[in-house]
Amino acid sequence: MDEKTEELRDIFLDVSEEESVTESQEELRGSVADSGEVDRERLVATIEEMQQKFDIESDCSTEELQTLVERFYGGADDETLAAELSVSAETVFETRMAFHLVRDDDPPGVTADEPAWEQLRERVDDDPETVAEAVDLPTADVERLLAVVRANARSRRVSNRFQTTFEECLTDIELSTQLAVDTQRDGLDEATEDAEVDVDF
Incomplete structure (x- = not known):
């Protein structure tokens, strides 16, 4: 695995990490009640x-x-x-x-x-x-x-x-959760947009 491929793998692991998603959701939710009120x-x-x-x-x-x-x-x-x-x-x-x-x-x-x-x-x-x-x-x-x-x-x-x-x-909670997912997805797109990775299958 070359350096760029390894870097891309790390990006995917970071973005998909469950703990990271949970933390982002909590930040976006702030102190909104669990009911979404x-x-x-x-x-x-x-x-x-x-x-x-x-x-x-x-x-x-x-x-x-x-x-x-x-x-x-x-x-x-x-x-x-x-x-x-x-x-x-x-x-x-x-x-x-x-x-x-x-x-x-x-x-x-x-x-x-x-x-x-x-x-x-x-x-x-x-x-x-x-x-x-x-x-x-x-x-x-x-x-x-x-x-x-x-x-x-x-x-x-x-x-x-x-x-x-x-x-x-x-x-509400539903929108906040979606924002967390979208934000991470956008970050991944930006991080990988210019990456040139050659992978042999």
Whole structure:
């Protein structure tokens, strides 16, 4: 067995090792209950940590914030969340931004092309009215667009840590297990992609 063949064999053994799979699953599961239910204790702790770290003030109670996070990841839009929490859609949007809960199509009802987004990212600290003139959009729209830019920036500064924690709290066991398998499979594919192994049968 040549050196490359031996190296490939070791990779397969490492990836298929049962203990390694179990450890990866446990890491992904976090403290989610075995039943796959939401880890509400950790979810609430994360919400409270964010409130302290980012000095977030909200008219919503902790229970309502918990509901907002859960329903956000469940796919509820701002209008639906507003109705469920008896608040305005704007309050929902502002709260989402405060907790780094950003959708790909945010902000609702506002569109901007990539050049406009680029200017917004570069001028995030500028006066909204000045930016609005530069990108030829209403000031109200620019304020919402800037809120998205700032939320994404805050999230990146902490390496998206809170988003990841929210997702871990709300991810069921079945999905977590599949993620563990997929992650290892991807790692194996990357490790062997460029390997050139000659094996005589």
